[in-house]
Amino acid sequence: MxxxxxxxxxxxxxxxxxxxxxxxxxxxxxxxxxxxxxxxxxxxxxxxxxxxxxxxxxxxxxxxxxxxxxxxxxxxxxxxxxxxxxxxxxxxxxxxxxxxxxxxxxxxxxxxxxxxxxxxxxxxxxxxxxxxxxxxxxxxxxxxxxxxxxxxxxxxxxxxxxxxxxxxxxxxxxxxxxxxxxxxxxxxxxxxxxxxxxxxxxxxxxxxxxxxxxxxxxxxxxxxxxxxxxxxxxxxxxxxxxxxxHDPMTQLPNRNYFYETLFKLFEDNSVKNAAVFFIDIDQFKNINDQYGYLAGDAVLRASAYCVKKILPENAFFSRLGGDEFAVIVPDIMDMQTIEALCQQIHNCYSLTYMYEQRHIYLNASIGVALSQLAKSPEDLITDADQAMHDAKNRADKWHISSQSKLSIGSLC
Structure with missing residues (x-):
């Protein structure tokens, strides 16, 4: 079958x-x-x-x-x-x-x-x-x-x-x-x-x-x-x-981050008054020319570390580029605080730094502007930048803009 x-x-x-x-x-x-x-x-x-x-x-x-x-x-x-x-x-x-x-x-x-x-x-x-x-x-x-x-x-x-x-x-x-x-x-x-x-x-x-x-x-x-x-x-x-x-060398916030923070500051109504410090190291190009770029980078990192330690916890410290730095400190209420901060920052840049057994001397110009009378972040930046340039002609190397002094006076 x-x-x-x-x-x-x-x-x-x-x-x-x-x-x-x-x-x-x-x-x-x-x-x-x-x-x-x-x-x-x-x-x-x-x-x-x-x-x-x-x-x-x-x-x-x-x-x-x-x-x-x-x-x-x-x-x-x-x-x-x-x-x-x-x-x-x-x-x-x-x-x-x-x-x-x-x-x-x-x-x-x-x-x-x-x-x-x-x-x-x-x-x-x-x-x-x-x-x-x-x-x-x-x-x-x-x-x-x-x-x-x-x-x-x-x-x-x-x-x-x-x-x-x-x-x-x-x-x-x-x-x-x-x-x-x-x-x-x-x-x-x-x-x-x-x-x-x-x-x-x-x-x-x-x-x-x-x-x-x-x-x-x-x-x-x-x-x-x-x-x-x-x-x-x-x-x-x-x-x-x-x-x-962030800046790759100092690991500080960069210019874009600084502007972003500054614009947010103007949008935040809880911040009554803030101070912007512009810092420019005088004749920094001479350091690069005399000691080399590695020495210049080391000095920038060391001085930035010094400034960062003396700033308040709520301060925003950034590197704008080159030898220019900026600090935002919210809720500044008196002239004495600003002057003390300027002096402390200036002390950091007045230190003698050592690089490969060579002494490197720094000096910096500091300009300060307050946000109370500034109509916009651009105006505040302009005031701080102008104050920084005015500081270059002063013996103490720091200067507070005229509008900012009036602002502090009205607060006091």
Whole structure:
């Protein structure tokens, strides 16, 4: 009689069932992993590009306001070379291109091209404003050069996980089959013994086989790796934000951070009066020329450390650039406090600093202005800067602007 179907062995049945479980398990875990990875990379891409665009916008603001296209080109070229940026465009209010830069074209078959189309398809567009007047528009397209390595690790992890799971399936099929066949043989032998001896008091040998347990997945390690990678991305994002707002040499807040703090000060109604100190080291170029730039940098760090120690806890100390520094001290209420701070700051810059057994002498000019009578942050900066220049002609090397003296007098 012709067989109507092909018989299937127990080994084949186990293999098919285990392969089905393997495919479903790997597919679900891969889908979850890819979804988490995609969300993580997309969140990082948008967050980092937004922070980077804000930093570019702040640096470009003065150049756009004064229509300095040469400076605009240098700034965007610098960012395009140092950071993962595909292109930067600056448009005028009439939508004409004021400056443009972009990276070299990449292959359409590269991983970066694929990730760019997924995570950096849309640009970050920011208005370039000053005093609520729009002077232009910044358009930044990011690139995924810093995500390519992470993407390759995911693919490698999936491939390794696939191989591990596949090897585990065949080992499991072989082990379960052998274990089951051994149990079946014991049962068959018990049955044959009972049949031969006709001893019905005997019992078939009990089997210790329990329900087949699902294979444990091999993705815990991969998920731990994703978590670690996400923590690294958050750390890098925080580091990038810190670098965009701080001076790399002294680790003090930079010019942009100073302006941001000063503008917030004017918006904070709880601050009754604040003093802004502008500090300029006299003839600092001579130190660089005589002792070298390393000595100049060491002196700047040492003097900045001295000033930072003597300032009140609520003071904001920043480096504006070069040998210029600024201090914001909120809630100044009397002239004596200002004079005492000026003297203490001046003492820091009057110290003799040692560099490679050489004595380096400093002197600084300090200008002070108060926020009470200033109509805007720009006016306050102008007053402090003018007071600093006036201080250069004074013996004590510090000067308080006339308006600020009137302000203190009215408070007293």
């Amino acid at each position: 012709k067989q109507l179907y092909n018989p299937i062995t127990l080994h084949q049945l186990f293999t098919r069932s285990q392969l089905t479980i393997f495919i479903l398990t790997f597919g679900m875990c891969s889908a979850i992993l890819l979804a988490i990875s995609t969300y993580t990379m997309n969140t990082y891409a948008k967050s980092s590009l937004n922070i980077l665009s804000q930093a570019i916008n702040e640096r470009l603001q003065p150049a756009v306001v004064f229509n300095d296209q040469n400076t605009m080109g240098k700034i965007i070229q610098e960012y395009n070379q140092q950071y993962p940026i595909r292109s930067i465009d600056i448009f005028s209010p009439q939508q004409t291109v004021m400056a443009h830069t972009e990276q070299e074209p990449i292959s359409k078959w590269s991983s970066q091209y694929l990730l760019d189309s997924l995570f950096y398809r849309e640009p970050i567009t920011l208005p370039i404003k000053h005093d609520n007047i729009i002077y232009g528009q910044l358009v930044v397209y990011g690139n995924s050069s810093d995500l390519v390595s992470f993407f390759h690790k995911i693919l490698l992890g999936l491939f390794i996980g696939f191989l591990i799971l596949l090897a585990t399936v065949f080992w499991s099929v072989s082990s379960v089959y052998q274990y089951l066949m051994q149990s079946i043989r014991n049962t068959v032998e018990s049955a044959q013994t009972i049949s031969m001896k006709k001893n019905y008091t005997m019992r078939v040998a009990s089997s210790d086989i329990q329900e087949l347990q699902a294979l444990s997945t091999a993705f815990n390690g991969l998920l731990s790796e994703i978590e670690q990678s996400n923590n690294n991305l958050v750390f890098e994002n925080s580091k990038l934000q810190h670098q965009s707002r």
